[in-house]
Amino acid sequence: MIAKLGFRNILRNKRRSVITCSIMGFGLAALIFADAFLMGLNKNMIESVTSSFMGDGQIHRENFLRTREIEKTINNSDALINELANHPRIEFFTKRVVGSGMLASPTDVVPVAIIGINPLDENKLSNLGQTIIKGAFLDNEVQDQIIVGEKLARFLGVDIGDKVVLTTAQAHSGNLNQELFRISGIFKMKNKDIDSSAIYLNTSKAQSLMNLNNEFHEIVFKFKNKSDVLNPPKDVLNFFSKNENIAESWKTLMPAIDAGLSLTAYSLYIGSFILFAIIALSTMNTLFMSLFERMYEFGVMKAIGTRPWFIFKLIVMEAVSLAIISIIAGVTLGALVTIITNQIGINHLTDVEYLGTTIKSSIRPEFALHQYVIYPLSIIIFALISSIYPAFNASKLNPSKAMKRD
Amino acid sequence: MQQQVILIDQISKKYGSLDNQVVAVDNVSLTINRGEFTALVGPSGSGKTTVLNLMSGLDVPSGGKIFLAGKNISEMHGNDLSDFRRDHIGFIFQSYNLIPVLTAFENVEYILLLQNIPEEERKQRVQSILKEVGLEGREHRKPSELSGGQQQRVAVARALVSNPDIILADEPTANLDSHTGSALLDMMKELNESKKITFVFSTHDSMIMERAKRLVYLKDGKVFKDEIR
Numbered sequence: 297m298i299a300k301l302g303f304r305n306i307l308r309n310k311r312r313s314v315i316t317c318s319i320m321g322f323g324l325a326a327l328i329f330a331d332a333f334l335m336g337l338n339k340n341m342i343e344s345v346t347s348s349f350m351g352d353g354q355i356h357r358e359n360f361l362r363t364r365e366i367e368k369t370i371n372n373s374d375a376l377i378n379e380l381a382n383h384p385r386i387e388f389f390t391k392r393v394v395g396s397g398m399l400a401s402p403t404d405v406v407p408v409a410i411i412g413i414n415p416l417d418e419n420k421l422s423n424l425g426q427t428i429i430k431g432a433f434l435d436n437e438v439q440d441q442i443i444v445g446e447k448l449a450r451f452l453g454v455d456i457g458d459k460v461v462l463t464t465a466q467a468h469s470g471n472l473n474q475e476l477f478r479i480s481g482i483f484k485m486k487n488k489d490i491d492s493s494a495i496y497l498n499t500s501k502a503q504s505l506m507n508l509n510n511e512f513h514e515i516v517f518k519f520k521n522k523s524d525v526l527n528p529p530k531d532v533l534n535f536f537s538k539n540e541n542i543a544e545s546w547k548t549l550m551p552a553i554d555a556g557l558s559l560t561a562y563s564l565y566i567g568s569f570i571l572f573a574i575i576a577l578s579t580m581n582t583l584f585m586s587l588f589e590r591m592y593e594f595g596v597m598k599a600i601g602t603r604p605w606f607i608f609k610l611i612v613m614e615a616v617s618l619a620i621i622s623i624i625a626g627v628t629l630g631a632l633v634t635i636i637t638n639q640i641g642i643n644h645l646t647d648v649e650y651l652g653t654t655i656k657s658s659i660r661p662e663f664a665l666h667q668y669v670i671y672p673l674s675i676i677i678f679a680l681i682s683s684i685y686p687a688f689n690a691s692k693l694n695p696s697k698a699m700k701r702d
Numbered sequence: 703m704q705q706q707v708i709l710i711d712q713i714s715k716k717y718g719s720l721d722n723q724v725v726a727v728d729n730v731s732l733t734i735n736r737g738e739f740t741a742l743v744g745p746s747g748s749g750k751t752t753v754l755n756l757m758s759g760l761d762v763p764s765g766g767k768i769f770l771a772g773k774n775i776s777e778m779h780g781n782d783l784s785d786f787r788r789d790h791i792g793f794i795f796q797s798y799n800l801i802p803v804l805t806a807f808e809n810v811e812y813i814l815l816l817q818n819i820p821e822e823e824r825k826q827r828v829q830s831i832l833k834e835v836g837l838e839g840r841e842h843r844k845p846s847e848l849s850g851g852q853q854q855r856v857a858v859a860r861a862l863v864s865n866p867d868i869i870l871a872d873e874p875t876a877n878l879d880s881h882t883g884s885a886l887l888d889m890m891k892e893l894n895e896s897k898k899i900t901f902v903f904s905t906h907d908s909m910i911m912e913r914a915k916r917l918v919y920l921k922d923g924k925v926f927k928d929e930i931r
Contacts, residue, residue: 297812297815300804300808301801301803301804304803304804305803307803308802308803592797592799593799593801593802596793596795596801597801598784599758599760599787599793600787600788600812600813600860601784601785601787601788601789601791601813601816602784602788602816603781603784603785603816604780604781604784605781606816694760694761695760696755696760696761699760699795699799
């Protein structure tokens with residue numbers, strides 16, 4: 297009887313019920329989509345970070361990243377490389393030499409970050425090769441080539457095939473060393489810092505330039521499992537952090553990204569709370585309007601012997617029924633919008649630089665179970681909570697006062 | 703010996719604060735016996751409805767005691783009072799006051815549902831009472847699909863279906879035309895005479911006064927005349 301009465305009462309004032317359900321339904325749909333969008337954005341950003349140059353994690357000598365001393369090369373590199381090659385959770389890795397120097401063209405000279413790479417390995421790990429917009433990527437066999445960023449090339453006034461002189465300090469002695477290179481390719485990573493100040497050359501050339509004897513400054517690795525990328529396993533990182541070397545994940549190496557992701561999560565929590573508060577107040581308002589309209593009726597129901605608890609349950613049932621109708625509408629709408637945007641992708645943020653990384657491709661909102669379980673359940677809980685006060689009021693009505701029409 | 707249904711012992715009802723007090727019912731004592739067809743009459747503000755509300759436990763007296771079916775209802779509260787009203791009192795209101803989202807059948811069945819009567823018995827009793835009040839064939843109509851007279855008949859059926867000790871009717875004909883009102887009263891009178899159902903009306907309708915076996919006149923919250931015909 298309570299269910300029958302509750303449901304029919306909802307249909308009694310259709311316009312008001314439709315408006316209330318719309319508020320709750322659209323709110324839920326918006327929340328589901330916002331969550332799906334942020335998941336897509338986060339995934340996109342993580343992929344942008346890890347696939348560009350960062351990898352999923354890196355190993356350096358302790359304090360190298362802070363001091364940038366070229367003498368701080370990785371200790372026991374042969375043993376470490378052997379362990380990386382045989383580790384079940386590591387998919388791939390590559391070694392790099394990292395230093396700094398001055399790059400001079402006939403017209404200008406600029407300070408640059410020098411990165412020595414193995415072109416074949418690098419192509420398997422990062423998308424550096426795909427960012428070449430002019431010329432060609434490095435060749436493992438040709439040693440006097442470098443590739444430079446688009447902004448740097450423009451600043452130096454150089455193009456493919458032009459000669460440039462790279463000056464760098466040598467390890468241990470501090471002597472300066474100069475060599476002539478030809479520009480083989482120009483890349484555009486769409487990252488302001490990298491495009492304007494980084495140059496890439498072959499590892500062996502970088503080693504000889506800096507007087508490093510088959511030593512490396514950086515090992516970049518990728519995990520086999522995607523879940524390890526999202527939540528880098530501490531045991532794996534700890535395993536490689538030994539002999540004064542330190543293994544760190546992208547989260548530690550780019551704390552701004554991790555903080556940014558946390559911030560978006562908090563923003564969603566705050567947004568959800570505001571939305572649920574609006575839903576709760578709107579439900580309460582609807583129930584009170586309904587209550588005042590039906591004051592006389594409740595008075596009669598109480599007069600003829602209806603217990604207060606029955607009236608309380610009736611109001612709560614009406615709120616829950618409104619919530620259930622809204623959830624059906626909201627989940628359908630939210631899922632529909634997510635499916636469509638997931639298929640076509642959202643391109644408006646492509647190439648936008650955010651938190652030090654560039655959103656590389658279109659954002660595809662992602663489905664997750666919690667969007668269709670936790671949010672709808674929250675709607676029911678908030679509707680239940682918001683119905684308690686009106687339900688209590690209705691159950692405590694004095695029938696003789698409630699039945700007075702004037 | 704006549705069986706007492708209601709015993710009202712020196713009840714009073716006062717509203718407002720001490721320095722601005724309104725005495726709606728002033729020291730009223732009254733006994734209603736089984737099978738009576740009684741009307742509380744008097745001008746507006748005389749206290750008729752208040753006495754009716756006090757009789758049914760809808761209002762709490764400021765003083766005095768009310769016994770209904772041997773129980774002191776002025777000391778009852780909460781679920782006990784709700785259950786007592788459900789089982790012992792039938793109500794008929796001026797504006798019919800049916801639950802608008804329920805059909806005629808469901809409105810009458812509602813009381814039996816509250817009493818946890820089994821479905822089979824419920825259906826049989828509701829059908830029977832609706833037939834008795836002349837609503838056979840209109841069971842599945844909602845109140846909005848019934849005329850005023852028909853709605854009031856549903857209200858009578860709802861009041862009767864639980865076999866209460868007394869039916870309290872507050873201005874039951876006030877919203878009906880004279881023909882419909884007269885027919886409704888004749889039906890109630892018939893039920894009173896054939897089944898010895900006790901009716902107490904609050905009214906200033908001459909049609910009720912003509913049919914009543916007893917008229918209790920109220921003025922300024924006091925009984926000033928009790929006429930048994």
